Amino acid sequence: MRSARPWLAPLLSALFLALLVGVWYLATYQPAAEATVDSEYAALVGQAASTGAKSAMPTPGEVGAKLWEHLSDPFYDRGTNDKGIGIQLLYSIGRVLLGFGLAALVAIPLGFVIGMSPLIYKALDPFIQVLKPVSPLAWMPLALYTIKDSGISAIFVIFICSLWPMLVNTAFGVAGVRRDWLNVARTLEVSRLRTAFQVILPAAAPTIMTGMRISIGIAWLVIVAAEMLVGGTGIGYFVWNEWNNLSIANIISAILFIGLIGMALDTLLARLARAVTYRE
Amino acid sequence: MTQPFLKVEALAKRYPGPAGKPANTVFENIHFGIAKGEFACIVGHSGCGKTTILNVLAGLDEASEGVVIMDGREVRGPSLDRGVVFQGHALLPWLSTLKNVEFGVRSRWPQWTPKQIEAHSIRYLEMVGLGHALHKKPAELSGGMKQRVGIARAFAIQPKMLLLDEPFGALDALTRGTIQDELLAIVQATHQTVFMITHDVDEAILLADKVLLMSNGPHARIAEIVDITMPRDRSRATIHHDPQYYRIRNHLVDFLVNRSRDYAAGAPAAAAHDPRNPPLVRPGLEGGAEVLPLPAGAAPAAPQLKPVSSASA
Numbered sequence: 232m233r234s235a236r237p238w239l240a241p242l243l244s245a246l247f248l249a250l251l252v253g254v255w256y257l258a259t260y261q262p263a264a265e266a267t268v269d270s271e272y273a274a275l276v277g278q279a280a281s282t283g284a285k286s287a288m289p290t291p292g293e294v295g296a297k298l299w300e301h302l303s304d305p306f307y308d309r310g311t312n313d314k315g316i317g318i319q320l321l322y323s324i325g326r327v328l329l330g331f332g333l334a335a336l337v338a339i340p341l342g343f344v345i346g347m348s349p350l351i352y353k354a355l356d357p358f359i360q361v362l363k364p365v366s367p368l369a370w371m372p373l374a375l376y377t378i379k380d381s382g383i384s385a386i387f388v389i390f391i392c393s394l395w396p397m398l399v400n401t402a403f404g405v406a407g408v409r410r411d412w413l414n415v416a417r418t419l420e421v422s423r424l425r426t427a428f429q430v431i432l433p434a435a436a437p438t439i440m441t442g443m444r445i446s447i448g449i450a451w452l453v454i455v456a457a458e459m460l461v462g463g464t465g466i467g468y469f470v471w472n473e474w475n476n477l478s479i480a481n482i483i484s485a486i487l488f489i490g491l492i493g494m495a496l497d498t499l500l501a502r503l504a505r506a507v508t509y510r511e
Numbered sequence: 512m513t514q515p516f517l518k519v520e521a522l523a524k525r526y527p528g529p530a531g532k533p534a535n536t537v538f539e540n541i542h543f544g545i546a547k548g549e550f551a552c553i554v555g556h557s558g559c560g561k562t563t564i565l566n567v568l569a570g571l572d573e574a575s576e577g578v579v580i581m582d583g584r585e586v587r588g589p590s591l592d593r594g595v596v597f598q599g600h601a602l603l604p605w606l607s608t609l610k611n612v613e614f615g616v617r618s619r620w621p622q623w624t625p626k627q628i629e630a631h632s633i634r635y636l637e638m639v640g641l642g643h644a645l646h647k648k649p650a651e652l653s654g655g656m657k658q659r660v661g662i663a664r665a666f667a668i669q670p671k672m673l674l675l676d677e678p679f680g681a682l683d684a685l686t687r688g689t690i691q692d693e694l695l696a697i698v699q700a701t702h703q704t705v706f707m708i709t710h711d712v713d714e715a716i717l718l719a720d721k722v723l724l725m726s727n728g729p730h731a732r733i734a735e736i737v738d739i740t741m742p743r744d745r746s747r748a749t750i751h752h753d754p755q756y757y758r759i760r761n762h763l764v765d766f767l768v769n770r771s772r773d774y775a776a777g778a779p780a781a782a783a784h785d786p787r788n789p790p791l792v793r794p795g796l797e798g799g800a801e802v803l804p805l806p807a808g809a810a811p812a813a814p815q816l817k818p819v820s821s822a823s824a
Contacts, residue, residue, distance in 0.1 A: 411601035510650035511607035
């Protein structure tokens with residue numbers, strides 16, 4: 232993209248958005264509903280059927296109104312099944328950060344050990360290779376049975392799914408530290424602990440941060456599914472609840488918010504990654 | 512004869528061969544000594560194990576046989592007593608120039624205050640002319656400046672011995688000349704004991720007190736030790752006017768081009784050669800045997816481009 236026209240890309244984006252909304256509008260447009268159903272039948276089956284072909288798919292206007300409703304009062308709490316979308320998102324973010332944080336506390340030190348010791352790497356590699364491709368949701372029944380708490384089980388699932396990218400990337404980054412840098416530390420008789428923190432950690436930090444960024448992305452993907460299963464609170468539960476209510480407008484709003492929060496988390500990690508990146 | 516400061520005895524490096532085959536010997540029977548304050552260069556073709564020898568001296572690698580004794584003690588593992596300047600400078604890219612030097616200084620004198628460490632490190636960076644680039648990251652420095660930081664880092668820990676692994680190999684000729692001059696000045700001022708690998712014959716003559724010539728590998732050994740019989744106060748600008756210069760240079764080049772492969776097992780030169788006491792040669796001074804007549808019509812070796820030293824890296 233030529234820097235001479237920095238407005239061109241955003242303009243195109245806006246154009247695409249307008250196109251999308253336009254198509255959506257046309258697809259959901261309905262001329263004034265005529266009474267296509269016999270009035271006696273309508274009285275019998277209720278209001279919904281009387282409008283005939285009226286789809287549950289909302290128009291852009293309806294979704295816009297719903298979004299405004301959510302944004303103007305995101306944190307209300309009227310009982311178990313009626314909480315503001317902000318509260319639900321905060322629950323989800325909390326679980327993701329907790330599970331992700333615990334995973335980082337385990338994965339980074341363990342990855343360090345694996346990366347530094349070829350023996351431990353070889354010993355643990357079969358476990359990692361087998362467990363890594365397992366869908367985190369497959370752990371859910373096991374977690375529910377052993378932990379006996381749905382909220383903690385969801386956090387456990389996030390922990391498991393965040394673990395692998397951080398573990399593998401940390402081990403990879405640590406094992407790949409340039410031989411020369413380690414030799415410098417050795418010839419200067421730098422202690423092992425100082426070498427770990429002042430040579431290996433900064434050298435591997437960009438790779439570790441990449442692993443963390445992948446992890447938080449996966450965690451945010453998984454939380455929605457996990458909360459759909461465990462229920463109670465969270466944006467995943469919100470989506471499932473609104474599906475039961477057949478409120479597509481709410482579901483579309485939730486999708487939008489999930490995407491925005493995911494983007495924010497990724498941007499945050501990208502910022503941190505840039506802070507630890509070095510040029511050779 | 513008194514014990515030299517650094518003594519290398521019967522050093523050998525072998526890698527296990529394929530099953531059933533004899534081991535692969537890179538070098539064996541390496542014997543030499545370096546006196547305190549002496550500057551020794553080692554010259555030889557690629558594959559003769561020069562870098563391995565240096566790594567063994569540094570304690571980074573282990574020899575298969577033999578011992579290295581420095582200052583009366585056997586070398587076992589790396590030590591702050593031996594500073595190393597790496598071929599690829601090996602600066603930590605996330606640290607500034609100053610922090611790179613401080614990294615070693617803090618290790619050498621852990622009891623010093625941060626102020627002392629900083630002052631000491633700055634002094635050595637100024638010595639290599641980098642007082643203006645203290646807070647730059649290695650990526651912002653030129654190749655020559657990076658290698659200067661590497662040299663400052665090695666000198667700053669005041670090692671008993673300095674090991675240089677082809678430190679100027681990756682630099683352009685102009686920069687190399689400038690840094691050679693700087694290194695020469697620092698070594699002359701500090702009387703540092705130095706062991707250096709180089710591929711550059713002129714560099715070896717300029718800097719060294721003696722040059723160890725290695726025969727080709729495998730089974731490489733020290734073929735000769737050439738005494739650089741020129742006064743110590745050399746300078747790059749005038750050294751090639753010394754009549755000794757070309758005698759020594761011709762001797763070294765002749766060895767590398769013609770004779771370095773004559774020491775393989777079974778070759779005639781190997782039979783007469785005692786690796787425990789490699790002959791000490793003074794080209795042009797003893798018996799005249801080492802003065803190799805130039806083939807008729809051949810021009811004397813063309814002097815290499817000698818850049819004016821004021822150019823900065």
